[in-house]
Amino acid sequence: MYAQDSRARPPQVVDDSSSRIYFSYPGSSGGGGGLLSYIFSMCYNLVSSILQLLFAIFKRNVRPVSSDPVEDVVNFIRAYEERYGNTHPVFYQGSYSQALSDAKQELRFLLVYLHKDETQEVDQWCRNTLCDPEVIRYINIHTLFWACNVKSGEGYKVAEALKLGSYPFLALIVLKDNRMTIVGRLEGAPSSADLMSRLQTIIERNEINLIQARRDRAERNAAQSLRQQQDRAYEESLRADQEKDRRREEERRAREEQEAREKEELNAQELEIQRIRLMKELTIGKVPLEPEPSHPNACHLQIQLGERRMKRRFLMTDTVEDVYHWIFSQPDSPVSFEITTSYPRRILYPVRDISTLSDAGLTHREVLHVNDLDD
Numbered sequence: 001m002y003a004q005d006s007r008a009r010p011p012q013v014v015d016d017s018s019s020r021i022y023f024s025y026p027g028s029s030g031g032g033g034g035l036l037s038y039i040f041s042m043c044y045n046l047v048s049s050i051l052q053l054l055f056a057i058f059k060r061n062v063r064p065v066s067s068d069p070v071e072d073v074v075n076f077i078r079a080y081e082e083r084y085g086n087t088h089p090v091f092y093q094g095s096y097s098q099a100l101s102d103a104k105q106e107l108r109f110l111l112v113y114l115h116k117d118e119t120q121e122v123d124q125w126c127r128n129t130l131c132d133p134e135v136i137r138y139i140n141i142h143t144l145f146w147a148c149n150v151k152s153g154e155g156y157k158v159a160e161a162l163k164l165g166s167y168p169f170l171a172l173i174v175l176k177d178n179r180m181t182i183v184g185r186l187e188g189a190p191s192s193a194d195l196m197s198r199l200q201t202i203i204e205r206n207e208i209n210l211i212q213a214r215r216d217r218a219e220r221n222a223a224q225s226l227r228q229q230q231d232r233a234y235e236e237s238l239r240a241d242q243e244k245d246r247r248r249e250e251e252r253r254a255r256e257e258q259e260a261r262e263k264e265e266l267n268a269q270e271l272e273i274q275r276i277r278l279m280k281e282l283t284i285g286k287v288p289l290e291p292e293p294s295h296p297n298a299c300h301l302q303i304q305l306g307e308r309r310m311k312r313r314f315l316m317t318d319t320v321e322d323v324y325h326w327i328f329s330q331p332d333s334p335v336s337f338e339i340t341t342s343y344p345r346r347i348l349y350p351v352r353d354i355s356t357l358s359d360a361g362l363t364h365r366e367v368l369h370v371n372d373l374d375d
Helices: 038-058 069-084 096-106 120-128 133-142 153-162 192-284 320-328
Strands: 021-024 109-115 143-149 169-176 179-187 298-305 308-315 337-341 365-372
Touching (some): 096 179, 109 192, 133 143, 133 192, 143 153, 192 320, 320 337
Parallel strands (some): 021 179, 298 365
Antiparallel strands (some): 298 308
């Protein structure tokens, strides 16, 4: 079992004596020699705390220091397998803090084993109990199994934190009331049957904590998932509303721009109409007076302007430009036009080279046509 790469702060461990199950076995090395009794169970914390304080005072200068907790664990596993072989529960390959974090994250029991060399009891226990196939199977199924030698910096640090008394030492830790809590301690060398029985007792009594934790986590995940769904729905609705607002704004702008263009075009048309009207009014002043019908030099013109037929007299000495001016001054005349004779058809140009109607070849009676050049 390899540690996850987690840099989060490791969870704190609570040692609650009121809810912890303690087992000690005769012949245990260290501490009190295997006193399993009600009095010891009640007084264990006080005695172990005093012993740990005295140990810290007298052993401060020989305390091992670790620069790499993971390396301490890996070195222990390597040394263990060199001595006892590969038949053992799956060791967690990571620091104690990483093991705590993973056990909390995965909602599993963490079984901590602290190993001490140079004791025959520990040696026999590792060879006979920890390599038992049933023990291995049970531990692998129900726990994360973390182990280290107390002579290493990491093992020593954990031994101090757990306040152990004798070896071999096992502690069972589980998430309880949202805190990693020591719910069982086993000191000494139990047989395979005893070890499995004690572990089963502790696990069955505390399985409810994991069940509750899983239920709480499932509820939190469900609530979080619901919030995420609601957030997504809200965001989608918000985006849809924003898209509607954007389209409405674009449509409003387009309408305003279209209205502005139409207004501008209308204004331009109105200005053009006013300009043409003014030009027509000014042009009227350029048209010579109409001679009497009996005037011997009169030129009687019949002018076809669209559906309207107009008559107007000019003097033969008047110019073609005068005729253009008169036609242009009419309210319904086109702005750009040309004048043509009826037969033979020819265009009369208001040029200076042809100064008079007579020079343009017109007679006393003529039919002229106005052709709109804007069509």
